Amino acid sequence: MELPVRTFRVTRADLVRYAGASGDFNPIHWSDRTATKVGLPGVIAHGMFTMALVGRAVAEWAGAPDAIVDYNVRFARPVVVPDDDEGTEIEVTAVVREGTEEGLTRLDVTATCRGEKVLSQARATVRKAR
16 A cells, blocks of 8 residues: 655755754755765755655654654665755655554655655554554
8 A cells, every 4th residue: 555645845944954953064965066076966955854854754654753663764865955945855655565463564665856766775664643
């Protein structure tokens, strides 16, 4: 069974707010000059910010944040965020793979940006929200 698609818009302003909250002010997250100098196509979203957005989708599907029992991803590709008011979008989908007698459900999660996977081996185990 496929779960409803969840889409998150990411702008440079979001990256600034995340940097302030996380303390990660690495210039690859705000300076095109620095990002391209190190071989990136441009400013990229923080990997943990991307993971958190996907985690938010999982929590919504599960019904509550504390329903997430396990959540793992590998970063496959950076989320490039253009310097405009539109930013970019991360689209999150999931497929229910299996349920257990204990009431746990495993989800295989996919996160894409501009048609390319940004996370690989993304999986979550959730329990029914109380």
